[in-house]
Amino acid sequence: MYGLIGRMLAAEGKREDLLRIMLEGNAAMPGCRSYVIARDPASEDGIWITEVWDSQEQHAASLHLPHVQATIARARPLIAGFDQRFETEPMGGVGI
């Protein structure tokens, strides 16, 4: 399995709008076992995203899915940047 943990920063005052777009954008993605979108309670603009995929290749391929590309296009103007990014090797647990 392949995992990602990252924190996205919304443009000022745009976190709730960005969350709404991202939460609407979660149609099926092949190989995606978990994709959790979370508000960062420690900041005004942070959004944590934690992902588990069957493989790194399936994660990469997901970025080319039409509905993912549409979500990226809608979200991009509301994103200021990313300040945390960790790759992981998920081994197991609950819910994956």
Next chain:
Amino acid sequence: MYGLIGRMLAAEGKREDLLRIMLEGNAAMPGCRSYVIARDPASEDGIWITEVWDSQEQHAASLHLPHVQATIARARPLIAGFDQRFETEPMGGVGI
């Protein structure tokens, strides 16, 4: 929902033993939607744990479950510490 992202550090040379104990310790935990145990490929000793719970109270209560206490007792001698810890407010996504 209540979420946690944390990185645990295994004692030197003990990561695989610690992973094995943690992966065996995942019997049912009320209110737990996701609990992902992952190797940190960027270090020799890091283990990422990402959790989604129905509530912070259910996470706290889980630490008192007999099987969780047993896992903690087995794991503790192999844990050197924790160097990352983020609380989150999961909003939705895939697999929770």
